[in-house]
Amino acid sequence: MKVEQISVFLENKAGRLAEVTKVLGEAAVNIRALSLADTTDFGILRLIVDNYEKAREVLKQHGFTVGKTEVxxxxxxxxxGGLAWVLQILSNSNVNVEYMYAFVQHSGKNAVIIFRFDNLERAIELLQQxxxxxxxxEEVYRL
Incomplete structure (x- = not known):
């Protein structure tokens, strides 16, 4: 039920994001979803890719600082109200959303959203209930 997400720490300067995508492209790693948050000096690029291990390896080889997070x-x-319904389930049990971002997919009826929770196991349990x-x-990596 968990998805492996890569977090890449980037200097906030022109070309760094292009460099990450070039490295991944040359390694035939497909980006399935991404989010970029920045401050004045650095950014955090969060990625869901089709091959986590390969992406991690090639990014490290090119000098990027890479972390792993489960989402x-x-x-x-x-x-x-669709998102409000899901968030209310979590709020009712004091599960905090640390961050979230949309996952692009070809669907007309539902959206897929990537979440990071302060209590991942509890969130999964509540949502399943x-x-x-x-x-x-595996499903996400293939979408």
Whole structure:
């Protein structure tokens, strides 16, 4: 039920993001989802890729600082209030969302959102109890 996410720490300067995507492209690693957060001096690029180990290896070989985080990919109804419903399940049990970002997929009925929770196991349990679809990592890497 967990998805491996790569976090890459980048200097906040022109060309660094292009360099990451070039390195991954040359290694035939496909990016499935991404998020970029920045400050004045650095950024954190969060990636879901189709081959975590290969991406980690080639990025490190090119001098990037790489970390691993476990996240959860959840199917959310693509309608007004769909995300609010999922977030209320978590809020009712005091599970905090540390961050989230959308996953692009060709679907008209549901959205897939990547979540990082302060209590991953509890969040998964609560969402499963409410019938929320949680994707396995292998499913996400192939989408």
């Amino acid at each position: 959860v990919a959840i199917e959310v109804p693509d309608r007004p 409410q019938g929320v679809r949680i994707y396995r990592g």
